[in-house]
Structures are given as C-alpha cells and as structure tokens.
Amino acid sequence: MFIKAKQSRVFQDVVEQIQNAIISGKLEPGSKLPAERELKDMFNTSRGTLREALRVLEQKGLIEIKLGVSGGAIIKRIDAGIMIESMALLIRSGEVSLEHLAEFRIKTEGSIMELATQRATKKDIKELEKLFNRAKDYYEQSDWENFLLTDEKMHTYIGTITRNPVFQFVQKTIHDNIHLYYNEFLPMDKDRSLENLMDFKRIIDAMKAGDQKAASEIIMDHVKRFNDKMLEKTRKKPKE
Amino acid sequence: MFIKAKQSRVFQDVVEQIQNAIISGKLEPGSKLPAERELKDMFNTSRGTLREALRVLEQKGLIEIKLGVSGGAIIKRIDAGIMIESMALLIRSGEVSLEHLAEFRIKTEGSIMELATQRATKKDIKELEKLFNRAKDYYEQSDWENFLLTDEKMHTYIGTITRNPVFQFVQKTIHDNIHLYYNEFLPMDKDRSLENLMDFKRIIDAMKAGDQKAASEIIMDHVKRFNDKMLEKTRKKPKE
DNA sequence: CAACTTCAAATGGTTAAACCATTGACTCTA
C-alpha cells in the first residue's frame, strides 16, 4: 500500500537533482559541473555534504572527478562500468561461481549470436574479419597480451552487431570479468588459443551464410569448451 | 602494458579495506561496523573523509546506515539492488528502450525457462501452483496491486528454480524495472491479465511434463504479447 | 625568438571542532 517515506538527507536531495539533470539531458556528457565551492552555494549546503553527494554520483558512474585547476566534475556517458563492478563483486565474494557464469554465457552468447547473424551487415562481417586476422597475427607472433585483447574485442563486437544495448552491456560485463579472472589465474595455453581462434573463422562463415543456428551452436560449444578447460585448470591450481 | 597508477585518495583506501573485509567474509552480513568516530581513529583519518568512504560503500550496496543510538553501518547481504538501479538509469535516460528490454527478455526468459524445466523439483512445481492460485484469487477479487505482485513473484521464482544466481539477478533486475515502469505508465487491463495468467497454467503443465521446448516457447510468446500490448499503449498515451 | 623555469591561482582532498536530529533506553512519577 504505502512505500516507506524517504528520510531527508541533504546529500540525497543534491544527488537526485543532479542525477535528474543528467538523465533528462539538461547536462550533457563532457560538460562540467561548477566548482565545489560554487555548487555548495547553489544548493545552500556545506562543502562536506556536497562532496558526499558528488561521491555518490561518482560511484554511480554519472560523473568523473579531475584534480587541479580546470579540474572538477565532468558528466560521463553512461557505460557498463557499474555493472562490471557489481558482477566482479559477486564473483569475488563467491556468490557467483565460474560455472554459474559459464552457464549464463552459453545461453546468452547463443542468443546474441542468433541476433547478430540476423543483423550483421557486410561492414560488420568485414570488421570481424579484420579482428580475426589481427588476432591471428598476434597468435603467430606469440603476443598473448594483444591476442587476448583482440579475442575479447571479437566477442564484444558480436554484441555490438545485435544493435541492442542490453546485450551489449551484458556481453561487456561478462567478458571484462572473464578477462580479469583470466589474467589473474590462468597461464596462456597455446593449443587452446588456436582452437578458440579457429572457432571464430567458423562463426564468420556461418554468419556469411546467414545460418543463425550454426553460428549459435558454434559459439555455445566454444564457450563450453573454454569453460571446461578453465575448470580443469583452476582445479589443478587452486588459488588458496 | 601498464595500467594507470591509482591516485591516492584516502577515502578510496578506506573503501577498499572495508570492502575486502566484507568480500573475504571477515565481516558478515548483519554485523555492524564501529561508530564513525571510532572508525575515523582506526583509519587515522578525519570524519569527513571517513564518511565519504561510507557513502561509497552504501552506494555499492555493501552497507546500510541507520540513524540514532544503536544506529551505524550494517553489513548487507549482496543483492540485485545496484543492478536494478543501473538498469533503471539506462531506461530512464533513454539509452535502453522498452523494445530493447523486451527483446532481451524474450531470449533470456526462454533460456531461463529451459533450465527451470530441467531442474524443477516437485516442491518447485507446488510453489508455482501455489503462486498461480493466489494470483487467480487476486484476479477474481480484482485486487490488481496484489495480482501484479504475485505475477512478478512467479517470474522471479522461475529464475530461482534455475539455481543459478546470475539468472536470478538478471530476472530480478528486469522484472523490478518492468514493474516500476508498469506502475508508472500503464493502467490495468483485465483481458490482458487473464491471458497472462493462463499462460502460467500452460507453463506449469509443460514443466510437469518436462517439456523444455514447450515451456520455453510459451514464455517467449507470453513476453512477446506483453510487449506488443505495452508498445501499443505507450504509443497511444505518450508520456510527454 | 624559442625553450625552459618559476610562480600564482583555481580546484579537489583533508582535517578539526562544533552543533543538530534521531533514536532507544533509562528514570521518574502518577
């Protein structure tokens, strides 16, 4: 029936006012808020309280704060940052295991692949091929760092092709966290990498042929194999 | 090669220390942090800086702050709160449209339904039937508020059955936001509600029969019809 | 004139001390 009356904390009011201005587009990404000492007067509050509000907005990913003269709070374009961090928390706290994540990936990337195959333009395919060739070069040069980065870019680019920001955010969230985890715990495996890479070749071919089902199945299998390898390794080399 | 050196802000250091204690389980949900004036001494900082740190932790959903004597910062169990809020931001800012969300729902709830059908125990089915009957009662009593709540519970319970917290968080995030939007913009529609309700009857039957494909298709169609109705209405009744 | 150095000012980061507001427990009283 009723919802709890919001307790009046001054900094919350400030947060809401600024947040609404950002959401409604009155404040555009890239523009700058006035200096703290000015804002404090505008909201008729103290600097400490105002700074608590800025801290919240910063944590929400709505602003970014820079130091020094000509520094200040800059309006940020909304990105997947908070979601990535939330997911990282869930993983690090053990709430979400890598198996959970893998199961989600299999289903989700399968769906993403179907949509991407439906919607890929010739330009998209070209971009994927470009990324594929770049990854192949890095592989042959044994440049693992760049190889991994490019591999991640291929995954997120497939998300881009869906033209659906929800899938894009989800894909970015998953892969950022996989990457984090991967860098921290797993050594590079040359065979696995080649296998992975070749999956992308098959995916691109399926996309060219417009074969949603094939593309989807390849990526699901790709994720499944990746996960099996990962589990095998983490079991052999437990962290603690 | 390099990652940017983190700037040293005292409050960030405090945030990290407390956050790590929570993640590692040294601080359990429900337990309380010392009072601000004590913490300030423990971290050898000022109260203002310490409060900025608490603000960040609060925004991250890691603590909850209560007023008065015996008040203070209480460790929270991690929930979907931040994700729900992030998604709400994306929707309100126009970054994500209801069509985007619906497309995501169709794919995701389809996957969730497949898993749930695989994993549902007899107890799960009973719980769903209980919810279904409750929703039916509310429908017959024209108690829309409780009807909607129970409908939402059925959706999130299907997420619970997957036994995968990632799907659970995603499902909660989506439905909280749908609910928010629904309450704000759309009037109740008696026919649509009955149709919706009856879909759940068919879903429960498919689950009983262990027919993953059928269950999945019913829910995908269910979501699709819901979305079509929603679009139709929002077009007729534009907000601004 | 060009390159370098120095310095000043603006801005966020931090500290300290005081007071206000809320809450819950304790005490007193009828």
Next chain:
DNA sequence: TAGAGTCAATGGTTTAACCATTTGAAGTTG
C-alpha cells in the same frame, strides 16, 4: 504499571582552515 520526561550515543551538517595537484601565465635565459 503505564506514561512522560530525560539523557546519551550515533549519524547528519556546518564552518573554516590548510594541503596537494594541475595548468597557464609570466618571467628568464640561451
């Protein structure tokens, strides 16, 4: 014993000052 009043602990807010970083302007030097 029930209610009213009091008190203390805790978060919320304010003020005023100082520190640290950054940038651009002014000055210096070759």
